[in-house]
Amino acid sequence: MRKKYSHYLWTIAIAILLVQCAKRGSPSGGPIDETPPEILRAFPDNYTVNFTNQKIEITFDEYIKLKDLQKQLVISPPLKNRPLIRPQGGVSKKLTIEITDTLLENTTYVLxxxxxxxxxxxxxxxxxFKYVFSTGSYIDSLKxxxxxxxxxxxxADDFVNVMLYEVDSAYTDSVIYKETPRYVVNTLDSLTTFTMENLKAGTYRLVALKEKSSNLKFDPQGDKIGFISEPITVPTDEIYNIQMYEPIQDKALRRATHVGQSRIQIGYYGELDSLNVEPLDKSLISESRITKLEKTDTLEYWYKPVIEQDSLVLLASYGSFQDTLTARLKENLDVDSLSVQKYGQFKLSSPLQLNANTPIADINPLLMDLIDKDSVPQDFGIRLDSLKNVMTYSFNVQPEQRYNLRxxxxxxxxxxxxxxxxxTSVYTTKAASDLGNIPVTLEGGSQFPVIIQIVTEKLDVVASITASKNDTYNFEYLDPNNYYIRVIYDSNNNGRYDPGNWLLNRQPEKVVYYPELIPLQANWDYITTVKLE
Known part of the structure; x- marks a missing residue:
C-alpha cells in the first residue's frame, strides 16, 4: 500500500512539473520592434560629386517597403520623368533608384x-531620408x-509644395503655369515649417502650391497658392511666411444644360453671379429671369415661351466679359411648377425666410398673416432677393415665442x-436664457473697415458685423458652442474677404483669429476686447 501511495505521489509531481515547464515554454512574442531600418551601404555614396550613374542602390539591415511614395517623394530640381524605384508593392533589403532623365550639368539634386x-x-x-548628389564638383549648401x-x-494645409523659380533674363510671371521650379520641398503631413537645402546662390521667386494634380504647375481652378511678393536673394537669414489662399478663378462659362421645359442651367467660373444672359436670336424669347443655385457656381436661366427647336444660342455678358454658349434642347422635360417652402434656419439671430423652386415674380402681403402664440397679429415687412429667389420677413422677434405664418x-x-x-408654417424661438452673447470691443484700430465674424470650430460663419470704428459690437442670441472671433481687414471696403492675385502681385486681405476658442455656454455673456493692428 505504501508503495502504491508513493507511486501516486510521483505521478502527481511529474504532472505538476510538466505543467510548469509548459507554462515557462509558452512563447510571449517578445518586445515590439520600434527600431527603424538602418542603411548599411549606398552605391554611389550619398553626397557624391561628379555624379554620372543612372542607377543608385541603397542596402538596409532588414526588409523594407515603400509607403505613400507618390505623396512623400520630392525631387529637387524636379525631373521630367520620375525615377523607377523598387521595391514597389513588395519588400526587399535593397532600395533601387533608376534615373531615366538626362541630368543637368553642375547641379545638386536632392531626393x-x-x-x-x-x-x-x-x-x-x-x-x-535624403539622397543627395551633384553632377558638378561640389554640393550646393545654402538654405x-x-x-x-x-x-x-x-x-494650414498639409502636403504643400514650396518652390523656388530662378529669376533670370527668361523669367516671366507665367512660369508658374508652364514650367516646373528650380527647387521644391514638401511640408508633408505634419509640418507647417520648411527648410530648403542644397541651394545655389541666386535670385528667386518663392511660391507655394497645394495641388490637386501634383504636376508642380499652378492650376487656378483647383490649386491653392501663396507667394512672397518680392524676389528673394539666396543666401539669406530671413525666415519667410507664405500665406496660402484659394484664388478667384478667371471668368469663364462651363456649360449650358437644358434641365426643365423652359429652364437652362449655366455653369461658370469666377465672379459671374450678375451675369446677363439673352438669346442671340431675340425673337425667340419674350421674357426671361436668372436665379442662382445655392452653394454652386451655377445660374438658372428661365424663359418663355417654350422653344420648339434643337438648340438655343445664348449671349452672356458681365462688364467687359462676353461669351456665347449653346444649349442642346431636349424633348419631354417636366414643366416647373411653383412650390414655396422654408429657407434657412429661423431663430432669434436669423430672420424668417421662404424660397421657391421657380422665380418669384410678385408678392401680395395682404394675402399673408403672421400671428404669435397668443394669436396677436404681427406687423411685418418683406424683402425679395431676386437672384437667390428668397423672401425675407422682418418683424419684432421675441424669445420663447411661437409664430404662425399663413x-x-x-x-x-x-x-x-x-x-x-x-x-401654413410654424416657427419657434428659444428662451434667451438658453442662448449666449459675445460682446466684442475693438481697440487700437487704425485700418477700417474691418469685418468681425463669429465662426465655429469648422469655420462656419454664424454672425458677421462690419465695423467702421473702435466701439463695442454685440453678437446676441448665439447657440451654446465653441467659437472663434475672426477679424477681416477689408482693405478695399467691399464687405467681404478678398484673396490674393499672383498676376497682380497682390497678397490676400489680412485675417486674424482672436485669441483662442471661446466655450460659449447658455445664459452667458462672453465679454472680450480685441486689439486691432
Whole structure:
C-alpha cells in the first residue's frame, strides 16, 4: 500500500512539473520592434560629386517597403520623368533608384523620401531620408527657411509644395503655369515649417502650391497658392511666411444644360453671379429671369415661351466679359411648377425666410398673416432677393415665442403666372436664457473697415458685423458652442474677404483669429476686447 501511495505521489509531481515547464515554454512574442531600418551601404555614396550613374542602390539591415511614395517623394530640381524605384508593392533589403532623365550639368539634386521607407514588420519609418548628389564638383549648401499659413483659415494645409523659380533674363510671371521650379520641398503631413537645402546662390521667386494634380504647375481652378511678393536673394537669414489662399478663378462659362421645359442651367467660373444672359436670336424669347443655385457656381436661366427647336444660342455678358454658349434642347422635360417652402434656419439671430423652386415674380402681403402664440397679429415687412429667389420677413422677434405664418392662395405669383395654394408654417424661438452673447470691443484700430465674424470650430460663419470704428459690437442670441472671433481687414471696403492675385502681385486681405476658442455656454455673456493692428 505504501508503495502504491508513493507511486501516486510521483505521478502527481511529474504532472505538476510538466505543467510548469509548459507554462515557462509558452512563447510571449517578445518586445515590439520600434527600431527603424538602418542603411548599411549606398552605391554611389550619398553626397557624391561628379555624379554620372543612372542607377543608385541603397542596402538596409532588414526588409523594407515603400509607403505613400507618390505623396512623400520630392525631387529637387524636379525631373521630367520620375525615377523607377523598387521595391514597389513588395519588400526587399535593397532600395533601387533608376534615373531615366538626362541630368543637368553642375547641379545638386536632392531626393527626399520623407517617411516613405518603412520596415516590413512593424512599419517603422526611416525618418526623412535624403539622397543627395551633384553632377558638378561640389554640393550646393545654402538654405532657405520659412513657414506656411492659411490666409483665411486658422490651420494650414498639409502636403504643400514650396518652390523656388530662378529669376533670370527668361523669367516671366507665367512660369508658374508652364514650367516646373528650380527647387521644391514638401511640408508633408505634419509640418507647417520648411527648410530648403542644397541651394545655389541666386535670385528667386518663392511660391507655394497645394495641388490637386501634383504636376508642380499652378492650376487656378483647383490649386491653392501663396507667394512672397518680392524676389528673394539666396543666401539669406530671413525666415519667410507664405500665406496660402484659394484664388478667384478667371471668368469663364462651363456649360449650358437644358434641365426643365423652359429652364437652362449655366455653369461658370469666377465672379459671374450678375451675369446677363439673352438669346442671340431675340425673337425667340419674350421674357426671361436668372436665379442662382445655392452653394454652386451655377445660374438658372428661365424663359418663355417654350422653344420648339434643337438648340438655343445664348449671349452672356458681365462688364467687359462676353461669351456665347449653346444649349442642346431636349424633348419631354417636366414643366416647373411653383412650390414655396422654408429657407434657412429661423431663430432669434436669423430672420424668417421662404424660397421657391421657380422665380418669384410678385408678392401680395395682404394675402399673408403672421400671428404669435397668443394669436396677436404681427406687423411685418418683406424683402425679395431676386437672384437667390428668397423672401425675407422682418418683424419684432421675441424669445420663447411661437409664430404662425399663413400664405393664402395668390400670395406668391411666379414667373410663369402660377400661384401658391394655402401654406401654413410654424416657427419657434428659444428662451434667451438658453442662448449666449459675445460682446466684442475693438481697440487700437487704425485700418477700417474691418469685418468681425463669429465662426465655429469648422469655420462656419454664424454672425458677421462690419465695423467702421473702435466701439463695442454685440453678437446676441448665439447657440451654446465653441467659437472663434475672426477679424477681416477689408482693405478695399467691399464687405467681404478678398484673396490674393499672383498676376497682380497682390497678397490676400489680412485675417486674424482672436485669441483662442471661446466655450460659449447658455445664459452667458462672453465679454472680450480685441486689439486691432
Amino acid at each position: 527626399n523620401f520623407g517617411q516613405s521607407i518603412v520596415d516590413n514588420t512593424e512599419g517603422n519609418p526611416y525618418p526623412f 532657405l527657411s520659412g513657414s506656411i499659413s492659411d490666409a483665411l483659415n486658422n490651420k 400664405l393664402l392662395p395668390g400670395a406668391v405669383t411666379d414667373f410663369y403666372g402660377y400661384t401658391n395654394d394655402t401654406i
